[in-house]
Amino acid sequence: MATLRFGIDLGGTKIEILGLLVLEDGTNKVVYQKRIATPKGDYHATVQAIAQLVLDAENELKSDSQLNPIINLPGLVGVGIPGAISSKTGKVKNANSTWLIGEDLQGDLQNALSRPVQLANDANCFALSEAVDGAASGSDIVFGVIIGTGCGGGVVVNGQILNGVNAIAGEWGHNPLPWQTASDVALACYCGLNGCNETFLSGSGFEQHFLQRTGLAKTAEQIVALSEQGDVDAEQLMQDYMTWLAKGLASVINILDPDVIVLGGGMSNIERIYREVPKLWHNWVFSDAVDTQLKPPKFGDASGVRGAAWL
CATH class of the missing domain: 3.30.420.40 (ATPase, nucleotide binding domain)
Incomplete structure (x- = not known):
């Protein structure tokens, strides 16, 4: 049966x-x-x-x-x-x-x-x-990233979810963005701290940074479209965003060393991320080479509900 x-x-x-x-x-x-x-x-x-x-x-x-x-x-x-x-x-x-x-x-x-x-x-x-039969199928260590309204993550090792003793394994969104520079303005996070990854890498954080820089309230999709049309402010934010994402993921690679990182959430639909972020993250990864793969999800928005079925 x-x-x-x-x-x-x-x-x-x-x-x-x-x-x-x-x-x-x-x-x-x-x-x-x-x-x-x-x-x-x-x-x-x-x-x-x-x-x-x-x-x-x-x-x-x-x-x-x-x-x-x-x-x-x-x-x-x-x-x-x-x-x-x-x-x-x-x-x-x-x-x-x-x-x-x-x-x-x-x-x-x-x-x-x-x-x-x-x-x-x-x-x-x-x-x-994504680890069972998605973009990271067959991989030993998988880090699943959510960069949407918020910023979350999950870890799967040998086909099993890694929960941790506090049930927060993978919650990288509330670690601080690493290697911040003077131009990286740390915004307040709803958790009560400042400069969390979530305030830089979530769609809502992306929008807040654009508003702060330009005084214009735009959606993440509109900002990405403006960058593609040659808008200087939008393109600068896109460049900064990819650097922030590379830094954030580099800190995860240094600790977890995953085979594959799969991105989900609204910001994961930006195609250039998959080309450009892996070109940057080697600057912060403590290794002579970075073989970790960065991939979009195979099942898109359906990955969450499919994963629940695999529990």
């Missing part, structure tokens, strides 16, 4: 479910996918919404005459969350979706679904997806 894995991507505005059918020969295919709005601010409604998504998916797949004879139900369930599970309390911490903080999400979902449920940080799920 084939194994059915459900991945859930729990976001601040939407919840996505993906059904991944893993066949006996190890191949897999997507057999179900759906998105609904997140019941923002309502914890109990969020738990119920996730449970109902899984149960509805199973009922629909049961009625599929081609799939029903080969799938093994109930399905396995993994959930990617915008936070982490505290090793001290077993409850959610560090979540952007603040109504999850302090709640026993894993226990409540297991009770609602009457089965084990695996939870992991959404950046860890992204890294796992």
Whole structure:
């Protein structure tokens, strides 16, 4: 029998479910996918919404005459969350979706679904997806990077997520940007510190730096477009951004020495990053050569929910 894995991507505005059918020969295919709005601010409604998504998916797949004879139900369930599970309390911490903080999400979902449920940080799920069968498939050490609204990361070693004793492995966004110069203006971070990687490398940080330099409020996409059109200020910020990213990733390479770094989030769509950043990071990597590869994600926005299925 084939194994059915459900991945859930729990976001601040939407919840996505993906059904991944893993066949006996190890191949897999997507057999179900759906998105609904997140019941923002309502914890109990969020738990119920996730449970109902899984149960509805199973009922629909049961009625599929081609799939029903080969799938093994109930399905396995993994959930990617915008936070982490505290090793001290077993409850959610560090979540952007603040109504999850302090709640026993894993226990409540297991009770609602009457089965084990695996939870992991959404950046860890992204890294796992790309390590299992994505852009970094077959690699021993993978660092999955999120550079979107925020700046996060996840580490996968030999196909397993590295959580760490504090459940924060890979959270490089709240390390300071290394090797800062006088021209690198350190902005305040929501965490209470100044000069975090997130304030330089996230899309929102990128926009803040442009606003500070020019007085113009532009989206990251607009700034990138301006740089491509020859705007001097936008192009200078792009050059600085790639230097900042090279520095930030160089510090990770010096500690983790990953085979592959995979970028996700809105800023990962800037194609020139993959050409230019590896030309820069050798200036800060403590090695005579840097063989680490920098890659875009194979599964794009679907990597997080696929990674949750692989939990």
